[in-house]
Amino acid sequence: MSSFISAGTANSDTTDQAIENNGFWPAIQPSDFRERHRLDGTITSARIEGALLTAVAMVNRLLRHWQAEQVEAGYATVDDIPVPVWQTPGAYLGLYQRAVFSTAHASLMERYADYDATNSGRERGEQLADPADAYRRDAAWAISEIEGRPHSTVELI
Numbered sequence: 600m601s602s603f604i605s606a607g608t609a610n611s612d613t614t615d616q617a618i619e620n621n622g623f624w625p626a627i628q629p630s631d632f633r634e635r636h637r638l639d640g641t642i643t644s645a646r647i648e649g650a651l652l653t654a655v656a657m658v659n660r661l662l663r664h665w666q667a668e669q670v671e672a673g674y675a676t677v678d679d680i681p682v683p684v685w686q687t688p689g690a691y692l693g694l695y696q697r698a699v700f701s702t703a704h705a706s707l708m709e710r711y712a713d714y715d716a717t718n719s720g721r722e723r724g725e726q727l728a729d730p731a732d733a734y735r736r737d738a739a740w741a742i743s744e745i746e747g748r749p750h751s752t753v754e755l756i
Contacts, residue, residue: 615644618651621659623666623676624695627651631696636704646707654702658695658742665746691745698741705734 615629
């Protein structure tokens with residue numbers, strides 16, 4: 600007689616420290632990332648922190664010119680920027696978080712693809728490539744929205 604005992608998922612009630620930011624953008628809460636992207640405790644806090652730190656650095660670099668324009672216009676933080684009448688309050692912050700969270704999630708998906716070196720692990724890695732690309736697209740679109748640019752650029756060759 601055999602039986603299967605489910606161990607469930609790892610506890611997601613982690614007490615991760617906030618990822619401090621540059622002052623213009625607010626700190627990033629790893630618990631918000633875990634909740635919004637439905638990531639439980641099987642992904643360690645160290646991996647979450649590393650992915651978020653890298654994502655914050657990347658998104659901040661991509662938005663550095665936009666941020667500099669806002670600071671020159673007299674807005675010390677993203678919360679100080681007046682939102683266009685057609686946009687919802689908090690839009691810039693929401694888009695920024697989407698860009699950071701999507702970038703971090705794509706990175707984690709790529710890293711966890713190498714968790715299993717068997718054929719099934721390789722197949723799983725190939726299956727994760729599309730969702731990771733979708734998260735990168737979401738991040739790029741959020742950055743484009745913040746900057747007021749179209750989502751795609753087309754050039755004639």
